[in-house]
Amino acid sequence: MIRPPDSPGTDQATTGAATAAExxxxxxxxxxxxxxxxxxxxxxxxxxxLNYIGxxxxxPLMELNMGPQHPSTHGVLRLVLRVEGEVVRYADPxxxxxxxxxxxxxERVTYHQGTPWTDRMDYLSPPGNNLGYALAVEKLLGxxxxxxxxxxxxxxxxxxxxGSHLIWVGTHALDLGAQSTFLYAWRDRxxxxxxxxxxxxxxxxxxxxxxxxxxxDTPPGFEEAVRAFLxxxxxxxxxxxxxxxxxxxxxxxxxxxxxxxGEEALAWGFSGASLRGSGVSYDVxxxxxxxxxxxxxxxxxxxxxxxxxxxxxxxIHEMRQSLRIIEQALDRxxxxxxxxxxxxxxxxxxxxxxxxxxxxxxxxxxVTEGFRPPAGEVYQAVESPRGELGFYVxxxxxxxxxxxxxxxPSFQMVSAIPKLVVGHLVADVVAILGxxxxxLGDVDR
Amino acid sequence: MSEEHPTEHARxxxxxAASEAAAVLHTVREILxxxxxxxxxxxxxxxxxGAISLIAGRLVEAATLLRDDAxxxxxxxxxxxxVDWLDRExxxxxxxxxxxxxxxxxxxxxxxxxxxLQGLPSVPSLMSVWAGMNWLERxxxxxxxxxxxxHPDQRRLLMPIDWEGHPLRKDYISFGEPVKFSDRxxxxxxxxVPRGAPS
Amino acid sequence: xxxxxxxxxxxxxxxxxPSNPLAFPNQPxxxxxxxxxxxxxxxxNFVTTSMNKVIAWGxxxxxxxxxxxxxxxxxxxxxxxxxxxxxxxxxxxxxRASPRQADLMIVAGRVSQKMAPVLRQIxxxxxxxxxxxxxxxxxxxxxxxxxxxxxQGVDKVVPVDVYVPGCPPRPEALLDSVLKLQRKIRAEAIA
Numbered sequence: 001m002i003r004p005p006d007s008p009g010t011d012q013a014t015t016g017a018a019t020a021a022e023x024x025x026x027x028x029x030x031x032x033x034x035x036x037x038x039x040x041x042x043x044x045x046x047x048x049x050l051n052y053i054g055x056x057x058x059x060p061l062m063e064l065n066m067g068p069q070h071p072s073t074h075g076v077l078r079l080v081l082r083v084e085g086e087v088v089r090y091a092d093p094x095x096x097x098x099x100x101x102x103x104x105x106x107e108r109v110t111y112h113q114g115t116p117w118t119d120r121m122d123y124l125s126p127p128g129n130n131l132g133y134a135l136a137v138e139k140l141l142g143x144x145x146x147x148x149x150x151x152x153x154x155x156x157x158x159x160x161x162x163g164s165h166l167i168w169v170g171t172h173a174l175d176l177g178a179q180s181t182f183l184y185a186w187r188d189r190x191x192x193x194x195x196x197x198x199x200x201x202x203x204x205x206x207x208x209x210x211x212x213x214x215x216x217d218t219p220p221g222f223e224e225a226v227r228a229f230l231x232x233x234x235x236x237x238x239x240x241x242x243x244x245x246x247x248x249x250x251x252x253x254x255x256x257x258x259x260x261x262g263e264e265a266l267a268w269g270f271s272g273a274s275l276r277g278s279g280v281s282y283d284v285x286x287x288x289x290x291x292x293x294x295x296x297x298x299x300x301x302x303x304x305x306x307x308x309x310x311x312x313x314x315x316i317h318e319m320r321q322s323l324r325i326i327e328q329a330l331d332r333x334x335x336x337x338x339x340x341x342x343x344x345x346x347x348x349x350x351x352x353x354x355x356x357x358x359x360x361x362x363x364x365x366x367v368t369e370g371f372r373p374p375a376g377e378v379y380q381a382v383e384s385p386r387g388e389l390g391f392y393v394x395x396x397x398x399x400x401x402x403x404x405x406x407x408x409p410s411f412q413m414v415s416a417i418p419k420l421v422v423g424h425l426v427a428d429v430v431a432i433l434g435x436x437x438x439x440l441g442d443v444d445r
Numbered sequence: 446m447s448e449e450h451p452t453e454h455a456r457x458x459x460x461x462a463a464s465e466a467a468a469v470l471h472t473v474r475e476i477l478x479x480x481x482x483x484x485x486x487x488x489x490x491x492x493x494x495g496a497i498s499l500i501a502g503r504l505v506e507a508a509t510l511l512r513d514d515a516x517x518x519x520x521x522x523x524x525x526x527x528v529d530w531l532d533r534e535x536x537x538x539x540x541x542x543x544x545x546x547x548x549x550x551x552x553x554x555x556x557x558x559x560x561x562l563q564g565l566p567s568v569p570s571l572m573s574v575w576a577g578m579n580w581l582e583r584x585x586x587x588x589x590x591x592x593x594x595x596h597p598d599q600r601r602l603l604m605p606i607d608w609e610g611h612p613l614r615k616d617y618i619s620f621g622e623p624v625k626f627s628d629r630x631x632x633x634x635x636x637x638v639p640r641g642a643p644s
Numbered sequence: 645x646x647x648x649x650x651x652x653x654x655x656x657x658x659x660x661x662p663s664n665p666l667a668f669p670n671q672p673x674x675x676x677x678x679x680x681x682x683x684x685x686x687x688x689n690f691v692t693t694s695m696n697k698v699i700a701w702g703x704x705x706x707x708x709x710x711x712x713x714x715x716x717x718x719x720x721x722x723x724x725x726x727x728x729x730x731x732x733x734x735x736x737x738x739x740r741a742s743p744r745q746a747d748l749m750i751v752a753g754r755v756s757q758k759m760a761p762v763l764r765q766i767x768x769x770x771x772x773x774x775x776x777x778x779x780x781x782x783x784x785x786x787x788x789x790x791x792x793x794x795x796q797g798v799d800k801v802v803p804v805d806v807y808v809p810g811c812p813p814r815p816e817a818l819l820d821s822v823l824k825l826q827r828k829i830r831a832e833a834i835a
Contacts, residue, residue, distance in 0.1 A: 068759065069766055071711050071741040075718075076759060096603035097759040098715055101793035103588075104612055104619045116788065123716035167719065186726030193723075204716060204812060266520040266546075269577030280546075282521075287549050378494060379523075379542055379551060392542065394528055403613075405526040407542070415580035441715055444603055444756075604793075605758045612792055619791040 061089060064426075068097045072175040072430040075440030077414065079421075079429070086425045091418045098444040106404040110370025111137055111211055114401065119205035121406060122442040124167055125160035127153075127196075128384040130209040135290055136380035136391035137211045140373045141345060148336035149213040150292040151329045155226065156199070156208060157291075157382075158322040158329075162233070163192040164385035165319050169240055172312070172434035176253050181243055188236055191229050198225055212346035213339030226330055230323055237320055245313070254308040258420045258432035261306055268419070269412035272387025273314045274436050278306030284383035296328045308435035315437070345371045370399040379407075386410050386437055406445055410438030466494045469550040473497060476517060480510055489555055496540070496553035501568045504556060508574040511543060518547040522575040525582055527558070527589035531615040535559040537566055539591060558591060565592040572596055588613040697830070703747070703773065704826035706735040710746035710770060712763075714753025717780040720812040721752045729815035734822055743769040748825075749802070750818075754782035755795045767802045775829070777821050778804045781811045 067078040076097035082090040102121060106114050118133040119126040131153055138145065145153075170185030193203040199218055200208040208215045244250045260270075262280040275282055283300045285293040301317035303310030339346045347366055348359040375397040381390040387409030394403040413436040420436075421429050470488065474497055477485050484503035489496040499507055511519040521544040528538040535557040544551045558566040565586075570593035571578045582593040583602040590611035593599060601608060610617050713721050725731045725739065740746040743766045755763055767776070778798050781787035784807040786796035798804060805828060808821040 068762055069712060069741075069743075071739075076714055076762075096601075096605070097756060097762065098754065099603040099756050099758065099793050100754055100789050101612060101619060101791045104793075105789065105791055108619070120716055120788075123719060167722075183727050186723060187728065190723070190726070190728045203814065204719065263520075264576070267522075267576045269522045269575070269581075271521070282546055287546070288551075376494075377496070377553075379553065381523075381551070388523070388544075390523060390542070392524065392526065392540070403526075403528045405524060405540075407524040411580060411584075412577050415577065419576075608757075617792075 060084070066426075066429070068094075073433060074171060074438065075443075077433075077440055077443075079417065081421075081426070081429070083426060086427075088421050088424055088426060088429060091421045091429075093414050093417050095414060095440070095443055098440045100441075100445060102445045103404055103406065106401050108400065110399050111373070111401060112366065112370055114404070115207050115210055116205065119207055120441065121408070121445055122384055122386065122389065122410075122439055123204065124164040124439055125157075125385050126205050126207075127156040127160040127209055128164075128382060128389065130207060131157050131291065132380060132382040132384070132389050132391050134209050134211045135382065136378050136393045137373065138340075139378045139380055140376055140393055140395055141211075141342075142374075143212065143340050143342065143345070145213045145340055146337045147292070148334060149338045151333050152214060152218060152338065153209050153291050154293065154296070154329045155326050155333075156196075156206070158326045159192050159195060159226070159229075161322050161385045162319050163189050165315050165322075166192070168315060168385070168434075168437045169244075169312075172431075172437075173244060173250075175430045175434050176250070178244065178247075178250070181240065184236070184239065184243075188233060191233070195222070195225050195229065198222060210346075212342065213337075217338050223330060223333070226326065230327055230330075234320070234323060237316065237323075241316060245316070251309065253428075253431055254312060254435070256305075257308045257424060257428050258311075258435055259305065259307050260416070260420060264419075265306070265416075268416040270387065270416070271409050271412070272383070272385070272437075273311055273318060274387065274413055276300065277303035277311035277314050277435075279304055284381050284388050288381060290380070290382060292329075293325075296325045298322075298324050298328075308431050311435045311437075372397055372399050381407070384409060386439065386442060387413075389442075408442040408445060410436075410440075410442040413438045414443050466550070469548060469552060470495050470497060472548075473511070473517060473552050476514060477507060477510065480514070481507055494553065496555045498555050498557065501556050501558065505569050505571065505574065507554075508571050512574055516547075517545055519543040519545045519552065520575075521546070522571075522577045522581065523551060525571075525578065525585050527585055527591050527613075529589065529613070529615045537589070537591065539568055539585075541571075565590050567592040567594050569594050570596040587611070590614060696832075700830050700832060704735075704829040707748040707775070707822070707825070708738045708740050708746045709736055709748045709750050710743045710766065711739045711741050712749050712751055712766065714751070714755065714759065715782070717752035717783070717812040720815055721750060721779065721818060724815035724818045729819060731819065731822065734819065734826070736822055743767075744771065746770055747774050748777065749774065750777045750779050751783040751798045751802075751804075752779040752812075754780075754787060754789060755798050755801070756793050757795060760795050760801050763798065764801050775805045775825055776802050777806045777808060777818075777825060779808045779810075779818060779821070780813055781809060784809065787811060 061082050061084050064081045064083055065078065066081055067073045068076040070077075073079065078094040078097065080092045080094060081088050100120075102117055105117055109117070115130060115133065118129040122129050166185040166189045170182040173179075173181035196206050196208075197203050199222060200206040200215060260268075260278055262275070262278040265275045265278045266280060270278075271282065271284075279302055281300060281302055284290075286300060298321045301314045301321065303314050343359070343362045345366075348356070348362055352359040353363060373395050375395055377392065377394045379390055379392045381388045383389075388407065389409055390407030392405040392407065393401055396402040417433070417436075420432050424432065474485055474488065477497070481503060484499055484507045486498040486500055489498050511517050523542040523544050526540050528540060530536060530538065537558040539556040539558050541554040541556075542551055543554070556568055558568055568591065570582055572582065572593075572595070579596075579598070580602060582596055583599060585591050586593060586596075586599050587601045587603055588611055600606065604612065612619065713719075723729060725737060731737050736748065743749070747770065749767060749770060751763065767774070776798070778784045782789060782794065783798045786794050788811070790796065795801060806821045806825045808817055810817050813821075
């Protein structure tokens with residue numbers, strides 16, 4: 001509904017023509033939807049959804065709403081952009097469209113029951129979240145899981161990292177027009193989901209990595225499935241590079257965009273590939289290793305310029321490094337226990353329920369009440385595909401957590417979007433959003 | 446299944462990790478006491494990791510020191526949050542966690558904040574020290590109701606703009622829906638009365 | 645000759661059993677005996693049906709979903725459109741970003757309080773006829789999030805045609821829901 005400015009001869013005010021015939025033939029000047037009155041000074045015309053909110057020295061400024069329903073915002077993110085033509089002059093991310101109240105929910109369930117909640121936060125790599133939460137609570141309990149459990153955890157988490165990076169490369173390329181990459185990425189991700197399903201029964205929300213160890217031991221066929229995946233995926237990584245890395249279209253659309261220096265990225269709280277793309281060597285797996293990562297030999301790829309292209313290269317190389325880690329963990333895998341022996345924390349094995357009354361009582365108490373860790377607080381960080389995912393767990397010695405704060409890596413990156421996007425074209429906004437690899441489940445929690 | 450499974454590759458046990466964390470904490474505390482005497486109230490001794498308690502008035506100076514001192518270089522803001530101890534004075538514990546790549550460690554700071562009857566409990570904003578504190582503080586304002594004095598853009602982040610109440614406070618009861626079961630009346634959630642949604 | 649014709653020819657709607665009175669209104673009980681080959685082949689080249697069926701066939705075989713992936717279910721929805729499960733075989737591959745061009749809204753994911761008005765607006769912007777599939781437990785009933793932040797079921801906001809349980813539902817489950825919706829549309833009348 002256009003409400004034209006109040007001026008005499010309103011229907012001709014937009015073109016300044018004296019008669020209708022002149023209006024039809026007169027050349028329109030200026031941006032198509034901008035209205036100028038007879039005197040030539042721009043008047044604000046309010047069209048539903050579009051607001052001309054002012055003038056810059058170069059032209060009118062228009063407020064655009066990008067999202068929350070948008071194919072390229074990687075979730076329900078709303079960006080309020082103020083653009084001058086195609087150039088973004090101001091951006092304000094509006095989040096909260098996926099706020100689920102995870103942290104409040106954690107307070108009303110027991111520690112074990114909290115594991116499925118962690119699956120759904122960063123839903124592109126659920127095992128990574130499970131691991132962070134399990135490690136935090138194990139730190140609170142002062143427990144360390146057996147070696148076999150640690151190695152299987154590493155394998156599942158690195159597979160999840162590959163799965164997450166595949167979605168990233170598929171959707172990032174899809175946003176910039178390379179549609180076939182999306183289909184290739186999903187073909188490979190299905191292999192990862194099949195392994196998830198083999199091990200835990202669920203494709204995505206595995207809840208396989210639990211407090212005190214694992215849900216169950218890996219079934220026969222696990223090792224063959226993972227080795228088959230390793231064999232095939234190495235060549236596939238090269239395929240993705242073949243499609244994109246030296247592609248002049250890709251380079252044109254990604255080089256020199258979304259620049260951020262290492263110091264700025266640190267101040268904004270970046271972590272993960274978004275930080276490493278700017279050359280800062282920080283990977284939680286190297287800096288504060290957990291679950292046996294100090295024993296694996298892998299490199300951390302670093303970028304140079306801090307632009308979209310470098311972040312893309314960093315993630316592609318991270319996939320290759322993940323393959324190295326999985327191979328090493330798989331080679332060292334030996335039979336052994338997969339949970340700690342503390343029956344007050346971990347469920348007893350099913351066969352013991354037939355013979356041991358104590359096992360039945362422990363099982364009952366754990367399922368109905370849960371365990372009570374000592375009072376205290378911990379912060380445990382893991383390297384999720386997005387960056388440093390941290391769990392701050394406060395316990396008051398009861399069976400439910402008193403407060404859990406999840407330090408989400410994507411949160412910091414979305415907060416820095418105004419800084420990265422101003423001065424670029426609207427189409428570049430899409431490329432920059434894709435390169436940050438944030439996920440709204442992580443941001444909004 | 447043996448009880449004594451070899452753990453030669455396992456991570457250091459809880460006590461070793463705790464001692465590493467304690468060493469970092471003492472280093473930080475010493476430097477703070479040396480450059481900013483009086484800022485540190487004490488060491489919060491909660492296990493397994495400790496935290497340093499600061500006073501709110503010296504918060505900005507202490508933060509700037511932590512970021513800039515060459516021995517510390519805490520350049521990464523990890524998170525800010527408030528823990529609501531409902532029946533305690535001061536009611537809120539404002540918790541900051543920072544990371545230093547130089548020391549390869551993180552450290553936690555706490556500031557005790559009282560429940561202000563006139564308005565929201567308030568601490569100075571650290572946005573001038575780390576740019577990443579912008580949204581972290583907005584989120585804490587939105588969910589826990591802590592006012593950050595000097596924050597240029599303090600408005601709700603995750604909840605709708607006109608939401609009433611701060612959901613992560615302990616006296617905010619998260620309403621849900623009573624779930625109907627066929628064999629009994631219903632399974633009520635924590636509270637029956639919705640709170641916070643503007644009517 | 646009529647019997648042999650029926651035995652070797654194609655069974656057409658209205659041609660089994662007694663002759664279709666609409667085709668030969670003057671001979672209600674006689675079997676059709678076309679005189680020449682052209683007229684004989686007419687019977688094999690025309691399908692008699694009803695407007696309802698044709699329009700429903702057109703609608704359900706090319707339902708264009710609006711992109712409304714919110715959370716984890718969106719990833720499985722993308723997987724359903726991916727190469728292994730391939731929703732394209734059912735005509736629903738073309739995910740339209742603009743609701744004005746879509747006729748199916750798959751609400752994939754949890755709907756928060758802030759998102760509910762947006763959901764309603766997108767639904768309102770879709771032109772008729774439109775259908776809604778509520779994918780996953782969160783969209784159907786709030787799922788595991790029975791708290792202040794999540795709307796307990798999108799049927800509080802929009803009318804839903806098919807509910808798909810799961811957290812997230814497997815791609816096969818989503819395909820099953822699309823097929824069920826197709827059956828439902830087949831039964832819908834346009835008048």
